[in-house]
Amino acid sequence: MDIPGLPARRAALNLIDAVLRRGETLDQAASAALSRVRGDNDRALARAIAGEVLRWRADLDALIDSATRQPLPEDAKPRAVLEIMLAQVLRLETPAHAVIATGLPLLSGGPRRLAHGVFSTLTKREVTLPEVPTLPERAAQRWGAFGDAVAAGLAVPPPLDLALRDPGQTVEWAERLGGVSLMPGHVRIERGEQVSTLPGYGEGAWWVQDLAASLPARLLGKPAEGQGMMRVLDLCAAPGGKTMQLAAAGWQVTALDNAGRRIERLKENLERTGLKAEAIKADVFKWEPEEAFDAILLDAPCTATGTCRRHPDVLHRVGERQIAEMAEIQQAMLARASGWLKPGGRLVYAVCSLERAEGEVQARGLDAAGGLTPVPVTEGELPAGLSPDGEGRVRTDPGMLAEAGGLDGFYIARWRKD
Structure with missing residues (x-):
């Protein structure tokens, strides 16, 4: 029986695996990982889940480890599935019942029971994530104190910036697009809109940058x-x-x-x-x-x-x-x-x-x-x-x-x- 939303979660799992195990970019992995996901909304959901896991992975793993007697291996599938499940609840505000219905089918047997138990324990505790993501160890070591500033900018996916063909029309385009400008020739708008449907796209008045x-x-x-x-x-x-x-x-x-x-x-x-x-x-x-x-x-x-x-x-x-x-x-x-x-x-x-x-x-x-x-x-x-x-x-x-x-x-x- 098909479970609505399951293909998107399976695709998110494959995206994360491609990044962590094979060193691919999300863009490189997208074609294969999303090939069986129907609909733009579900494909966007898979990308959003994978992105949130990769932003917050260190913190998600800390929560998972706090609810297990022995730490799960870093590359264990139950850990990856739990990361996906927690990211949805804590970052995407997905109801817990929907997370369980689309997360546990990614596992079978004992790992499913383990994942269910850990997820239930953490949700009952009403756990939360910190305000700022914890950087992966390698990046934190390279950047030192500079990494604190970097991490502060990672908590929320960014807005959309547009560069204008005619900087003299900055005020006009900021008003038409419902955005703000941080300097002439620039307009910033909220993310989530289909770019090609926005005013000015067809006439080439701006481009994303x-x-x-x-x-x-x-x-x-x-x-x-x-x-x-x-x-x-x-x-x-x-x-x-x-x-x-x-x-x-x-x-x-x-x-x-x-x-x-x-x-x-x-x-x-x-x-x-x-x-x-x-x-x-x-x-x-x-x-x-x-x-x-x-x-x-x-x-x-x-x-x-x-x-x-x-x-x-x-x-x-x-x-x-x-x-x-x-x-x-x-x-x-x-x-x-x-x-x-x-x-x-x-x-x-x-x-x-x-x-x-x-x-x-x-x-x-x-x-x-x-x-x-x-x-x-x-x-x-x-x-x-x-x-x-x-x-x-x-x-x-x-x-x-x-x-x-x-x-x-x-x-x-x-x-x-x-």
């Missing part, structure tokens, strides 16, 4: 007046948010990315917004420009730990090996990109990572290499409430602007070619 992710292109500035068309290279450009920002600001944009599917998405976004850019599918380590550029934006491949409030899988997947691999790629890309700048041209480097090896260490390495002069970021170039660090670079984390909904973690640095 986290506020922190919009800062690198903003910090590149607008083309200088009176010097004709100025050329900018957007490296690792897809899916195109920064490309569209640069095109809307008046640059002649060359957008480079090595992923064909992502380049196609970039082209679709350009078509929807009516903005123009040259989109090239190529490997940055093999491609050579015909002439130097007036400006270059390198939003480099990274571990993406700064996106943990939207992608909590990164809290569990990323370790020292992945950080070292990404840092090596970033260093090589910076060296290559800096050679494509005209004298006087500007380079902006950015990563959506919280790791110093991918941010501060890379910037200081380029400083030491010579040939480029740092251009400090000023407070007036940033949203209210954000400030550059002592070196004029920008470091954001998910705990910043928390009262307004937070933002992703980024590191951004800027130079001028001598």
Whole structure:
């Protein structure tokens, strides 16, 4: 007999397993895990359950361990099922009877009785989760005291940020969309709406882009007046948010990315917004420009730990090996990109990572290499409430602007070619 809602819970279990056991991202795992789930609502539910488990796993496990005589093995299926059940009750406010009806069928025999007993014990105790999630041990060790600020931004899934094609219409679009603006060209709305049905989507008036992710292109500035068309290279450009920002600001944009599917998405976004850019599918380590550029934006491949409030899988997947691999790629890309700048041209480097090896260490390495002069970021170039660090670079984390909904973690640095 089919149990309504069971496929969504089974899919959530498979999503979590793919992240924790195989190191996949939630997006990578979604196609296979959700293949047997019918309906957008149930697919969204599976993703929501998996996301909440990954945000709060350490705290959910502490509750489970408090109700068992002997700790369950970390990879035991009853533990995973209990995580799913508790996440629904404590985070998604699902009635306990519905949780039991759709959770216990994921197990059989003795484990089912064990899970039922533990769940009943905890619900009778009326247990709660802390206000702020406890970080996984590896992440907590890497980030130290900085991790407290990161964790503070993880408790609630983030709102939706939109970047406007015309910053001059910020007030108008904030009113039409029922949102708020934290700086010109930005509108923040509550999550949960189908993006394609919102006003302005069809006419290409805006695109989805986290506020922190919009800062690198903003910090590149607008083309200088009176010097004709100025050329900018957007490296690792897809899916195109920064490309569209640069095109809307008046640059002649060359957008480079090595992923064909992502380049196609970039082209679709350009078509929807009516903005123009040259989109090239190529490997940055093999491609050579015909002439130097007036400006270059390198939003480099990274571990993406700064996106943990939207992608909590990164809290569990990323370790020292992945950080070292990404840092090596970033260093090589910076060296290559800096050679494509005209004298006087500007380079902006950015990563959506919280790791110093991918941010501060890379910037200081380029400083030491010579040939480029740092251009400090000023407070007036940033949203209210954000400030550059002592070196004029920008470091954001998910705990910043928390009262307004937070933002992703980024590191951004800027130079001028001598």
